[in-house]
Amino acid sequence: MRQHEERRQAVAVRYNREKEKAPRIIGKGKGLVADELIKRAEEAKVPIQKDPSLVELLGQLEINETIPEELYEVVAELFAFIYQIDQHSDKS
Template identity: 40%
Template sequence: MKKAIALSYEEQMAAPKVVAKGSEIVAERILEEAIRHNIPIRQDQTLLTLLDAIEVSEQVPPELYGVIAELFAFLYQLDHEGITKK
């Protein structure tokens, strides 16, 4: 079963939050929107399983901060490399 979860984080937020999640058709739509807006997509089944327990609009719990920090650092690096290569 195809699943997707979208996270959002801004500096003024206490923690990242789940902004969208779904299976099958909804997952496809989430991925299409990410592609359309040039939002990086990462496939990580373990992380997906952990985040699937969080409801939309809820913040990521403290026990996941470490893994989410690694994810955002990875995405920041991708973005930074993309900017410097232009």
């Protein structure tokens, strides 16, 4: 008997502070859909944060839904991670 493998999950988040009051879910999926989201992010050189707990929380939201205030702190950490990557890549 084979053990059931966890299905890969992905959630895409966008935040344009000039146009939006809070980050927004712009895509999400499991399995093949998640693989496609990750592939497109990699192709576009969009930073990817691998955090199963965060994906689980954000995956409960609907596409185009803004992040609720209770998740602001966690999502702020995500954007800090992205900022650090951007700063590092600018120096390369």
